[in-house]
Structure formats: C-alpha cells, structure tokens
Amino acid sequence: MGAPEYNQPISGMDMPRFADIATFMRLPLTRDPTGLDIALAGVPWDGGTTNRPGARHGPREIRNMSTLMRRVHPQSRIAPYRICQVADVGDTPVNPVDVMDTLGRIEGFFAAIHAAGAVPLSAGGDHLVTLPIMRAIARHRPVGMVHFDAHSDTNDSYFGGHRFTHGTPFRRAVEEGLLDPKRTIQIGIRGSLYDADDNDFARASGMRVVTIEEYFDLGPDRAIAEARRVAGDGPTYISFDVDSLDPAYAPGTGTPEIGGYSTYEAQKMLRGLQGLDLIGGDVVEVSPPFDPSGNTAIVGATMMFEILCILADARQRRANVRASPSSSMAVSPTWMRRPAKST
Ligand code: MN
Numbered sequence: 001m002g003a004p005e006y007n008q009p010i011s012g013m014d015m016p017r018f019a020d021i022a023t024f025m026r027l028p029l030t031r032d033p034t035g036l037d038i039a040l041a042g043v044p045w046d047g048g049t050t051n052r053p054g055a056r057h058g059p060r061e062i063r064n065m066s067t068l069m070r071r072v073h074p075q076s077r078i079a080p081y082r083i084c085q086v087a088d089v090g091d092t093p094v095n096p097v098d099v100m101d102t103l104g105r106i107e108g109f110f111a112a113i114h115a116a117g118a119v120p121l122s123a124g125g126d127h128l129v130t131l132p133i134m135r136a137i138a139r140h141r142p143v144g145m146v147h148f149d150a151h152s153d154t155n156d157s158y159f160g161g162h163r164f165t166h167g168t169p170f171r172r173a174v175e176e177g178l179l180d181p182k183r184t185i186q187i188g189i190r191g192s193l194y195d196a197d198d199n200d201f202a203r204a205s206g207m208r209v210v211t212i213e214e215y216f217d218l219g220p221d222r223a224i225a226e227a228r229r230v231a232g233d234g235p236t237y238i239s240f241d242v243d244s245l246d247p248a249y250a251p252g253t254g255t256p257e258i259g260g261y262s263t264y265e266a267q268k269m270l271r272g273l274q275g276l277d278l279i280g281g282d283v284v285e286v287s288p289p290f291d292p293s294g295n296t297a298i299v300g301a302t303m304m305f306e307i308l309c310i311l312a313d314a315r316q317r318r319a320n321v322r323a324s325p326s327s328s329m330a331v332s333p334t335w336m337r338r339p340a341k342s343t
C-alpha cells in the first residue's frame with residue numbers, strides 16, 4: 001500500500017504568501033468533507049454577541065493571516081499534512097438576522113462534516129457557535145472540553161430570558177447532555193462580574209474552574225497537567241476564546257479583560273494537550289473591526305495551527321490504536337511527562 005496522497009498547502013516558494021486566494025493554511029477549498037480527516041471551517045457570525053460585535057468578520061481575516069503558517073510544528077515536529085487529509089471547507093451558512101435559524105444552519109454544516117468522519121477545526125464567530133458544533137458532534141455521547149477563556153460562558157439568560165448568546169453556550173451544552181461538566185476545565189477566568197454568583201453554575205455542575213489567579217500560581221505546565229487529569233482519556237474538545245489572552249496580545253475582541261496569559265503561555269498549554277483523545281476545536285471571538293493591526297487575527301491563525309497539529313496527532317493515534325489494540329491512546333508527549341498532581 002503506497003503512502004496516501006494528502007492535500008498540501010501552496011508553498012510560499014511556488015506562490016508568494018501574499019498572493020492568490022486566501023484559504024485556511026493555503027489548503028485547497030473543497031465544499032465536500034468526504035475523505036477528509038480534518039475540516040477547517042469558518043463560522044462568520046456574531047449574532048450571539050451581547051456587546052461589541054465584529055466576530056462575523058473573523059474567518060476571513062484568520063484565513064488571510066493563516067497564509068503565514070508553514071507546514072511543520074516548530075517544537076513537536078508534527079507535520080499535519082503528512083499524516084492527515086485536511087482542507088478548507090468554506091464557511092457555514094448563517095442568517096445574520098436570526099439567531100435560532102443560524103444555530104440550525106451551523107449544526108447542519110457540522111453534522112455533514114461529522115457524518116463524513118472528519119474532525120472539525122473552526123474559526124468563529126462569537127462563542128455561541130460552539131453550541132451548534134457540539135450539537136452536531138456530541139449528540140451520541142457527551143464530550144469533555146479544555147476551554148481557554150476569560151469568561152465562563154455559563155450564564156443562564158440575557159435581556160429577559162434570551163437563552164442563546166455568547167455568554168451561555170456551555171450551560172446549554174451541559175443541559176442538553178452534549179458536554180460532560182466533570183470532564184471540563186476552564187482556564188483563565190477573570191473580569192468583573194454581573195453578580196457574585198456568576199460562575200456558580202460552572203462549579204456546581206462539576207466543571208474545574210481555573211481562575212486567572214490560580215493560573216498564575218500554577219503556571220502553564222501545572223495548569224495543563226490539571227487539564228489532562230480532568231479531561232482524562234475520553235473524547236475531548238478544545239475551545240479557544242482569544243479573550244483568554246491578555247488584550248496586550250489580542251486586543252481585537254469584543255470583551256477584552258486585562259490580566260490574562262500571554263500568547264506563548266497559551267501555545268505551551270495547547271502543546272501540552274498532545275496525546276488526549278481530541279475530537280475537534282475552535283478559535284473564537286476574533287473581531288477584526290477592533291483589530292486594526294491585524295495582530296489578533298495572526299494570533300487566531302497561529303492558535304488554529306497549534307490545535308491542528310495536536311488534532312492531527314490524535315487522529316493518527318486513533319488510527320494506530322485501531323491497528324494495534326494493545327497500544328494506549330493517552331500518552332503524554334515525552335517532553336512534558338511529569339507526575340500528575342492530584343487535587
Ligand atoms: Mn467565550
């Protein structure tokens with residue numbers, strides 16, 4: 001059996017990176033997810049935003065900045081396009097004037113990706129988009145989640161009973177049985193609250209909430225050891241809200257909160273998730289109208305590449321486990337192996 005022929009990004013040696021049509025990572029655009037291992041999708045929608053909008057423009061700018069990404073991860077040496085079939089599958093359909101209609105459209109788009117056997121990696125969009133993605137990929141069994149965010153996104157409702165905003169997706173996901181709160185960790189929670197009990201649902205449901213104060217006590221290595229303990233070896237989704245970062249690094253977002261972690265710390269944490277059974281991910285809340293330098297879109301594209309590499313590695317591990325049932329899935333990368341700290 002010959003090595004499969006996978007899609008390759010257009011090389012910057014063949015076509016300069018500033019030229020031609022911008023797709024995610026310079027991969028081919030295909031509307032059909034059949035045969036893909038990983039589908040890169042845009043969700044151009046910010047109808048769940050309660051304050052400063054603009055994340056609907058995120059996918060286009062992230063595509064543009066993703067042309068900076070090369071092929072091989074600098075630290076893990078994972079080469080995603082050597083081990084997986086990856087493509088840009090375009091943007092989901094949306095209805096910019098109807099929340100509920102849009103949730104259905106997004107779910108349908110990701111259901112087709114899931115039915116094709118591909119794993120989704122998406123660029124938002126505001127954080128509500130994660131709910132219809134989970135509806136598409138987690139109906140048959142709840143998933144765990146490693147959630148990078150300044151906000152818990154587990155509020156109940158806004159504006160007198162409106163239950164679907166970017167402040168509510170993970171409460172809905174728990175209620176709908178899509179998200180296992182006991183296998184969920186939120187890292188970086190901070191910022192002023194509406195009420196002192198804002199994050200009570202997250203804790204009461206069993207989520208592990210790592211406030212920014214605890215994060216800076218732990219540091220990225222121990223924070224991620226805790227994430228690995230919480231997520232365990234079950235299917236796990238990564239949701240990366242750029243407002244988890246300090247706005248010095250990612251100002252172009254709707255709800256910035258000062259005092260966050262750095263881009264490098266976030267990269268280190270994402271790399272530390274290698275070896276988990278990762279089944280999808282997203283990067284959300286990049287809002288180009290608040291991002292005149294374009295830096296936040298570069299951050300978004302780079303975090304997508306970080307997640308792509310560990311998703312590709314997880315995909316390959318699952319294939320190896322199927323080929324050799326005795327091998328184990330949940331193996332830490334050797335460079336970060338250390339005794340797990342139990343709490
Ligand atoms: Mn969020």
Ligand code: MN
Pocket residue numbers: 149150151241243244255285
């Ligand atoms: Mn947030």
